[in-house]
Amino acid sequence: MAVYRRGTRHRFLLVLLVLSSITVITVDVRGGGGGAMESVRRAARDAFAPVQSAADEVINPVGDFFGGLFRYGHIKAENARLRRQLADARGKANGASSAERERDELLALQKLTFAGDVPTVAARVVATSPSNFQLTVEIDKGLPTGIEKGMPVVTGAGLVGRVIAVSQERATVLLITDPAFNVGIRLSGSGDVGVARGNGVRQPLPVDLVDVGTKVTGGEVVVTSGLQGSVFPAGIPVGKVRSAKVQPGRLQQEVSIDPLVDLSRLDFIKVLLWQPKADTP
Structure with missing residues (x-):
């Protein structure tokens, strides 16, 4: 029962935080730039700053991870393309060198x-x-x-x-x-x-x-x-x-x-x- 009460209390606090956030956002949109409402908005931002920072610490590494995956895939594909181009160039150069050597050998045989x-x-x-x-x-x-x-x-x-x-x-x-x-x-x-x-x-x-x-x-x-x-x-x-x-x-x-x-x-x-x-x- 104690576990159940702690779980219920945590859910209640979460719902309260969400509702408070919505209220502050609404006030922020409708309110002006000064007065009592501005004080409320500042207090609310300060209160939720730790929550936002914690969320950023979770979300930013995830974003960086997926961004890194994308960049790695792009770099790997580009590397493979450059390797193919280098292999083609070497093949053409070797072919030209071989053809030239064969021509010289045939001329010498004459x-x-x-x-x-x-x-x-x-x-x-x-x-x-x-x-x-x-x-x-x-x-x-x-x-x-x-x-x-x-x-x-x-x-x-x-x-x-x-x-x-x-x-x-x-x-x-x-x-x-x-x-x-x-x-x-x-x-x-x-x-x-x-x-x-x-x-x-x-x-x-x-x-x-x-x-x-x-x-x-x-x-x-x-x-x-x-x-x-x-x-x-x-x-x-x-x-x-x-x-x-x-x-x-x-x-x-x-x-x-x-x-x-x-x-x-x-x-x-x-x-x-x-x-x-x-x-x-």
Whole structure:
């Protein structure tokens, strides 16, 4: 019963406050700007000021919360729109860059000054080696175009590798960086010869059999030697000398070269339809 009486008293006070508020508002609307009524209005405003402040403390955070939600949604949508625009711009820029690179590669393939009169077949790289055990690429041309196992593969910059397998529609090319690859080379400065071999992805190619008395200059171009029995014709650019060291007591220099072809960005290549001449008995 005590709880019921307290609840009834609270409801009575609430109703009284509401009625008083209505009365003050009515008086405020109808009354003038001074006199006794003005005193009543001021007293009423002072009496209800704590109630209004409490209401503002409840209502304002709620309003700020919903306003914040609206602004957050707007900012999130705008951010997503800007991200889409940036992605589109990057896609267009990358597409333009890729198209320009392909154009340059195709133009370079038309100017194989080192190929001489050797016939060629242009092809596109369609796949790379799925593992690190063998560094190869696959091209979209095969037997019907005249490609055979062992033929050299080049770009406008120089040697890429050689064909190690061929089918009707595809061919597999072993890259010059594969550890199983080797090629006879000639130093452009001295004319001395050696053998370059693969040493892994993005690694320089070591060159063996360079005599300690041979002058080797950093940056000089190294080309295929084309010696008797070589699997490559002479004069194909292979790389540039990175370093040359002579160790005490050694009969050979430690020479390394950087490939001229960027093997990580192969798109178009040419296969030289060339096979070494059989030795005459």
